Amino acid sequence: MKSKENGILNQSDIYFYTPSTQAQKIFLYPLCTGHYYYSPDYRLERNSYDSFLLMFILKGSCTIGTNEMTAAVTENQIAFLDCYQPHSYFTKTGWEALWIHFDGVLAREYYDLIHSSLGNVITLKSNYLFLKILTLLFENFHQNSNLKEPLLSQYIITLLTQLLLSQGEYETEIRNSNIVDEIVSFIHKNLSSPLSLDFLAKKASLSPYYFLRLFKDNTGFTPHEYILLSRINLAKFTLKTTDMSVKEIGLHCGFSSESSFCTAFKKSVQMTPSVYRNTSVN
Template sequence: MENAPIVTKNQAYRETFQRGTVVFPVQYSLCDTTNPHYDLPLHWHSEFELIHVIAGNYNIFIEDKTIKLEKNDLCLVPADLVHGDAQDKGMALYESIVFEIDLLRLHSYSPDIFFTDILNESIILDNYIPEKHTEILDAASKIFEAVKHKDEETGLIAVGWMLIFFGLLKKKRLYSEKNLNLSRAKETRTDQISNVLNFIRKNYNKDLNLQDMAEAVALSPKYFCRLFKENTGHTPIEYLNWFRINRACTLLRETNEKLLEIAMECGFNDFSYFTKTFRRYKGITPSKYRTFDPAKAKEIIIDPDYLWEKNHPEESEESSGD
């Protein structure tokens, strides 16, 4: 896991739509990060989320850290935590379920004590659950398999496996007690990083430079750059470009504006630099992104073998005998 900027809830949008059905509030998703239309922006919701990497490698940002997930790793995101793609999200096929924790409450029986501690944040669940925890991975696999069917009978099975999943988390002690004594230095650093992220979101379309971002948090450019790099793994300019490109993706999908207009609107004064940067982050040019049809590419995009070849080209070449 790598440190990353701490993002507050007011800097990410809240998802509030209905998950699944009223009687079974669980949403299943299959996601392919190599799909140019794929994007998981920073957000938060009142439900829990469980992620399972089927193939490839996926990097997820959760509130103050980046977690690197490999094939068969799990990631648990408790309620109300800001999360989304890391800046370098990797190439992966993963599945996720978003669910109401009330599905598992048993009206004051023993498990409720554990869930109450989770909801009260007196204990903090581990986000990263590596493949080596085979019992937990098996329980998670049963959950995903049951949820896919979306009927009453398998819904009961899914809830049963969810209880087993959380029971195993407790048994393996994959949680920690909350440290209530956050140092003043860390609080200050958190505020500075949060403030500059908010500054970028409000001013990304302007001609920003390192000096502008440093002044936004009253730091010298040299110290600010080091602080930002230490806490995010990326330079301020890298993060700025990443944010601008994601904004450009939205405009390409939702408007008919010309490419040059979109580049200018997103803070790129040099069109060739915009195209080069876009390709760096999305793997294709802006024009191809706009005309990309995910339905036509679905069969190859969700193929785990295809993802493996993209992630390990040198091994694929060796195995082909060329």
């Protein structure tokens, strides 16, 4: 549909979307998207517009402003704004842009993570996938396609992921995350075996100190805490689904003795293994 906004040229288009109540609870979702041609001397100033804005500059340039900064955004760059806060964008020469206002669960967390490292003006090494997805989103609305909300959410997540991957240091974070993922997988396959910090650090080819810090950064738990929780969860499942004795279950889950198993289980679950087995609590 055509915009009625002053300073937006006639060849521009905008499309609005109303997310379902389910989408608002579990997805990222678009609120509106547009392909705009801005006239010289266009200016927008808002105290708030409840959403986050991704705007890809196709031609020309503009200036964006927040309470914290003013910055130029030029061709092939991306403006990323928290529109819940006062913001502006304007030009004296005109520009062309594809853009999307979006919101939803974790939108704030995505914005804060990206903004903390990249700021409000972002340059990608390769714009191909970002522009392809942003164009695909717009064209689907333009063609009145019946897009499913999980797919809309996936498109927006792909856009945000491209921004995250543009951080050079993020490549290191991905490698570190892969290391932790491999160790976590190993832990779950070997819960009945001894799993010391030194052993796991050696398996990850890291020092115990660095491995401990890396593991906690990625999981929120120390290796010891994670292993104990995993063993308790395995024990809870085994208590409910087998006739194995408490002692057998404790050894099966990697505890050194029945007494150490019972002590750890009661501290975590607030009841003994035997009581847990006979209750309806899952």
